[in-house]
Amino acid sequence: MLLSLTTWQVVADGPLRRADERVARAVVGHGPARLTEFLADLGNMQVALPVLGCAIVWALVRGQRRAPLCAALAMAAVPLLVVPLKNGIGRSGPLTDATGYYPSGHAATAAVAYGAAALLVARYVRRAWMMPVAAVSVTAGTGIGLVLRGYHWPLDVLGSWFLCGLLLLPLGLTTWGSARAGGRAGRPRSRQRPK
Numbered sequence: 001m002l003l004s005l006t007t008w009q010v011v012a013d014g015p016l017r018r019a020d021e022r023v024a025r026a027v028v029g030h031g032p033a034r035l036t037e038f039l040a041d042l043g044n045m046q047v048a049l050p051v052l053g054c055a056i057v058w059a060l061v062r063g064q065r066r067a068p069l070c071a072a073l074a075m076a077a078v079p080l081l082v083v084p085l086k087n088g089i090g091r092s093g094p095l096t097d098a099t100g101y102y103p104s105g106h107a108a109t110a111a112v113a114y115g116a117a118a119l120l121v122a123r124y125v126r127r128a129w130m131m132p133v134a135a136v137s138v139t140a141g142t143g144i145g146l147v148l149r150g151y152h153w154p155l156d157v158l159g160s161w162f163l164c165g166l167l168l169l170p171l172g173l174t175t176w177g178s179a180r181a182g183g184r185a186g187r188p189r190s191r192q193r194p195k
Contacts, residue, residue, distance in 0.1 A: 003162035039145025043106030048113035055117035071116035111164035
């Protein structure tokens with residue numbers, strides 16, 4: 001629903017799009033250039049895919065089968081969905097008249113790669129809650145970097161996040177279901193001290 005609303009606002013030049021463009025124009029160029037460029041680069045496939053690849057291998061070594069497949073399929077779906085949307089919508093970028101900016105491929109890559117990696121690895125770490133927090137932080141940082149550098153409008157990033165939430169849902173259900181079915185199978189057991 002949020003993806004549909006965002007897409008509709010971008011296509012129909014609705015009030016959200018106008019507010020989006022005002023906000024972006026006000027913030028482009030703010031922040032330390034090296035930091036914002038680094039954050040934006042976290043959405044590059046050369047950075048995000050190796051992180052996901054390591055998590056997939058780790059999950060396979062630990063005996064998971066369905067979850068790594070779901071993660072790989074979610075990542076493969078990113079260009080299959082993002083590219084046609086970019087071409088069909090044809091939104092220009094903040095600093096250029098070139099088109100193809102909505103939704104953001106970099107934001108989508110970051111969301112799926114880091115989100116899926118967190119879901120695959122979380123059950124094997126002591127503080128499992130830290131993995132999704134880290135994934136959301138890195139993904140948010142990527143989106144902020146993309147907007148501050150002027151590579152994307154804020155709605156480009158939000159649209160990607162809404163799309164990727166849908167892509168990560170099957171993986172989340174698979175990992176949650178397998179954790180419940182196996183108790184906490186696969187999770188390192190804490191050693192109890194003798195009394």
